[in-house]
Amino acid sequence: xxxxxxxxxxxxxxxxxxxxxxxxxxxxxxxxxxxxxxxxxxxxxxxxxxxxxxxxxxxxxxxxxxxxxxxxxxxxxxxxxxxxxxxxxxxxxxxxxxxxxxxxxxxxxxxxxxxxxxxxxxxxxxxxxxxxxxxxxxxxxxxxxxxxxxxxxxxxxxxxxxxxxxxxxxxxxxxxxxxxxxxxxxxxxxxxx
Amino acid sequence: xxxxxxxxxxxxxxxxxxxxxxxxxxxxxxxxxxxxxxxxxxxxxxxxxxxxxxxxxxxxxxxxxxxxxxxxxxxxxxxxxxxxxxxxxxxxxxxxxxxxxxxxxxxxxxxxxxxxxxxxxxxxxxxxxxxxxxxxxxxxxxxxxxxxxxxxxxxxxxxxxxxxxxxxxxxxxxxxxxxxxxxxxxxxxxxxxxxxxxxxxxxxxxxxxxxxxxxxxxxxxxxxxxxxxxxxxxxxxxxxxxxxxxxxxxxxxxxxxxxxxxxxxxxxxxxxxxxxxxxxxxxxxxxxxxxxxxxxxxxxxxxxxxxxxxxxxxxxxxxxxxxxxxxxxxxxxxxxxxxxxxxxxxxxxxxxxxxxxxxxxxxxxxxxxxxxxxxxxxxxxxxxxxxxxxxxxxxxxxxxxxxxxxxxxxxxxxxxxxxxxxxxxxxxxxxxxxxxxxxxxxxxxxxxxxxxxxxxxxxxxxxxxxxxxxxxxxxxxxxxxxxxxxxxxxxxxxxxxxxxxxxxxxxxxxxxxxxxxxxxxxxxxxxxxxxxxxxxxxxxxxxxxxxxxxxxxxxxxxxxxxxxxxxxxxxxxxxxxxxxxxxxxxxxxxxxxxxxxxxxxxxxxxxxxxxxxxxxxxxxxxxxxxxxxxxxxxxxxxxxxxxxxxxxxxxxxxxxxxxxxxxxxxxxxxxxxxxxxxxxxxxxxxxxxxxxxxxxxxxxxxxxxxxxxxxxxxxxxxxxxxxxxxxxxxxxxxxxxxxxxxxxxxxxxxxxxxxxxxxxxxxxxxxxxxxxxxxxxxxxxxxxxxx
Numbered sequence: 001x002x003x004x005x006x007x008x009x010x011x012x013x014x015x016x017x018x019x020x021x022x023x024x025x026x027x028x029x030x031x032x033x034x035x036x037x038x039x040x041x042x043x044x045x046x047x048x049x050x051x052x053x054x055x056x057x058x059x060x061x062x063x064x065x066x067x068x069x070x071x072x073x074x075x076x077x078x079x080x081x082x083x084x085x086x087x088x089x090x091x092x093x094x095x096x097x098x099x100x101x102x103x104x105x106x107x108x109x110x111x112x113x114x115x116x117x118x119x120x121x122x123x124x125x126x127x128x129x130x131x132x133x134x135x136x137x138x139x140x141x142x143x144x145x146x147x148x149x150x151x152x153x154x155x156x157x158x159x160x161x162x163x164x165x166x167x168x169x170x171x172x173x174x175x176x177x178x179x180x181x182x183x184x185x186x187x188x189x190x191x192x193x
Numbered sequence: 194x195x196x197x198x199x200x201x202x203x204x205x206x207x208x209x210x211x212x213x214x215x216x217x218x219x220x221x222x223x224x225x226x227x228x229x230x231x232x233x234x235x236x237x238x239x240x241x242x243x244x245x246x247x248x249x250x251x252x253x254x255x256x257x258x259x260x261x262x263x264x265x266x267x268x269x270x271x272x273x274x275x276x277x278x279x280x281x282x283x284x285x286x287x288x289x290x291x292x293x294x295x296x297x298x299x300x301x302x303x304x305x306x307x308x309x310x311x312x313x314x315x316x317x318x319x320x321x322x323x324x325x326x327x328x329x330x331x332x333x334x335x336x337x338x339x340x341x342x343x344x345x346x347x348x349x350x351x352x353x354x355x356x357x358x359x360x361x362x363x364x365x366x367x368x369x370x371x372x373x374x375x376x377x378x379x380x381x382x383x384x385x386x387x388x389x390x391x392x393x394x395x396x397x398x399x400x401x402x403x404x405x406x407x408x409x410x411x412x413x414x415x416x417x418x419x420x421x422x423x424x425x426x427x428x429x430x431x432x433x434x435x436x437x438x439x440x441x442x443x444x445x446x447x448x449x450x451x452x453x454x455x456x457x458x459x460x461x462x463x464x465x466x467x468x469x470x471x472x473x474x475x476x477x478x479x480x481x482x483x484x485x486x487x488x489x490x491x492x493x494x495x496x497x498x499x500x501x502x503x504x505x506x507x508x509x510x511x512x513x514x515x516x517x518x519x520x521x522x523x524x525x526x527x528x529x530x531x532x533x534x535x536x537x538x539x540x541x542x543x544x545x546x547x548x549x550x551x552x553x554x555x556x557x558x559x560x561x562x563x564x565x566x567x568x569x570x571x572x573x574x575x576x577x578x579x580x581x582x583x584x585x586x587x588x589x590x591x592x593x594x595x596x597x598x599x600x601x602x603x604x605x606x607x608x609x610x611x612x613x614x615x616x617x618x619x620x621x622x623x624x625x626x627x628x629x630x631x632x633x634x635x636x637x638x639x640x641x642x643x644x645x646x647x648x649x650x651x652x653x654x655x656x657x658x659x660x661x662x663x664x665x666x667x668x669x670x671x672x673x674x675x676x677x678x679x680x681x682x683x684x685x686x687x688x689x690x691x692x693x694x695x696x697x698x699x700x701x702x703x704x705x706x707x708x709x710x711x712x713x714x715x716x717x718x719x720x721x722x723x724x725x726x727x728x729x730x731x732x733x734x735x736x737x738x739x740x741x742x743x744x745x746x747x748x749x750x751x752x753x754x755x756x757x758x759x760x761x762x763x764x765x766x767x768x769x770x771x772x773x774x775x776x777x778x779x780x781x782x783x784x785x786x787x788x789x790x791x792x793x794x795x796x797x798x799x800x801x802x803x804x805x806x807x808x809x810x811x812x813x814x815x816x817x818x819x820x821x822x823x824x825x826x827x828x829x830x831x832x833x834x835x836x837x838x839x840x841x842x843x844x845x846x847x848x849x850x851x852x853x854x855x856x857x858x859x860x861x862x863x864x865x866x867x868x869x870x871x872x873x874x875x876x877x878x879x880x881x882x883x884x885x886x887x888x889x890x891x892x893x894x895x896x897x898x899x900x901x902x903x904x905x906x907x908x909x910x911x912x913x914x915x916x917x918x919x920x921x922x923x924x925x926x927x928x929x930x931x932x933x934x935x936x937x938x939x940x941x942x943x944x945x946x947x948x949x950x951x952x953x954x955x956x957x958x959x960x961x962x963x964x965x966x967x968x969x970x971x972x973x974x975x976x977x978x979x980x
Binding site: 034051060090115119140149160180181186189 | 606681701704
């Protein structure tokens, strides 16, 4: 697409974003178009209502929206939007990177960290029982289970993963419990290649 | 010793069958009215001079034999028995079956029997006529494959599977056909009378794969799910594709001239056949699911619906000459999900057993007859043709897998590396369908015998050489193994979270990706399909199922670890007394533990079965020996402890009354249950009740042992870090389930959905350290145990 270079100029910080996130120019353009579509009043940034409108049916909708916003901010501009989405790019196989380069956004570690932060809303570095229980499980399981059963499930989950016996799951324990899962497969969107 | 006697038995039976076969085949030639052994005089001959003047007219024959009447069923039964005996024979010596696939052994025995029959100049029964094979022997095999298909990996990889099956088979057929045609042009090979259509026909026959042996090896070794499902699916769908191609080419082979229009029509027909098959399958699948919704009062014939509807799907598809295999597979997949939620456990088990049994019979017979027919049929051997066929089959398959993988890899998140591709290519064995199809070739094909010989040669070559060598090779090149260790609640929860997350991200990007469609289907399923097709419509998340599964495992392990310690066990005092409870070592069996386990087990009994792991092995029925053993030991120790005990003081009377409820026999009601247990002392009464409760549990568990295998089998056998008893700390506040436990005992069907899983607002409060059961408030809930 020869025109992509020229239209890339319309994208704020286009070149820098390309470097940072590793997206191809075509994908970046598409994301920009999508951003502009979501930004209905053409303000140049998104508010949470814009995003929530798309995710109304998703049980984790508000958490996902929350992940886009830095703490304290109420708007998301295009670079932040893209940076968050960069986590979902499929990992490339034969990457070599120099030691001083920052870890790319779509590495396994960063993906796991993103997922962890979905749970850990208060950002204290641990998933406590109430966080896991009331919020995530209740959202996902809805009316299928009673309160007691929910607590049992949450209790069991914490017991399984909690190695240092603090009744909460820290990031390392989280990572360890998922070590056999193919995170790249489970947390990548093909479209973002 | 056992081996020897087994072998001798087998040989004896073999000879018995063959001699009987010999006798019966001699008798088939004359017509019904004459029978060599009949003693009765013929009615027509009354009044004429008798050939055997010593016979007296009019006497009642004491002993007659009329073979011709029972001939066909009798022969069928004998052949099936013979094949099954040989199967028993293989498994007597375990090590054989690890290294040599069963299909090889069956063909081997078939060869031997064929040799015997040939030497006594007998003809094998005409089992391989087109109708018998396609109408009777093929459907059970296809049904089994469809029924036990692991659906989640399948649907995640459906594009890949279809790609390999359809395009791969086409590639192979056309490639081999064209190459062979090229070879036929050389005069030196004396093959010039085989024209292009016939070559293509033959090529389509031998390009279908039947990876039964390869799948067994993959399953045993535990290769990664992706390869497994691709080979599985490819085997399944390439049958369908081949049958279509075969019919097409057969039709074309009869035509003297082919226009390009015909090729186009062929392509169109292809799509009609495929999609039509799927539609028919869906139709019959939904009909079966819907019917099973109403069968709660006629449990005995529930399995029948599964079989009848799937067979009907197959036959109706055959009627319209569309792909019956696709119809059957689609029907099985559709039906399974809904039917298994509607029918009772016994029916579910019966269905599975019968499906496996029929499929095993069919497969066994087919391979067996392959061996027999190899010897007894008329062969035409042509070195060039056969060797080149072999060569091209390998070449084109390998090349095809390479090219196809290159094209499809970019579309996959888990890509196939070279080792995977090698596994895929090498696992392409030929088998039953190939054999049957070549036999149904009409006699208009002038080199029919050559084709038959070539097919048999290829089948035997691939089954023996590739089948035997695939195991060492797979282990040697270390293909990626599967991760069967994903049985934790955490993994389940986080996987679900990620799925929702990805779905949301896809929505945000405005992209309709894989997760989007999955989610859409799930919503459609929940909103419409489940409502119509299921009797009880509660949706259940996989997190909940996984949790129940794990709790059930814990309960069984708990049963196992506290063996022999029952004498210290039921201290019902502990119901009232927290302190004593806390000080007791965890190993003893407390009434609260008992109650908890009871709750867990009863809750979990009904829902576990449909959530089997993705790798439900289709190569053997569930091994419930371990669970049964645990339960039998349990029962024995209960009986022993019954004799020798000292009892504790009994606390308040209301507790004893409610505990009595536990001792209901399944199917008994409360009144009948109690008298069984009445003894002289109230105390003894109570103690026995706890034991009886254990007995009750074990009676409940035993019938479930079949599907308990699927998740307990691998774990219990492997004895991985058993769940520490400290986990019992977790409060399990499920008193409200007591209601439905009791009502179960009243003879209702065990499939009743545990009402405890419905949303309820009672909250007995959280309590980290102890049990709510110990708190005084629990006494109130005990009264709710009344019926």
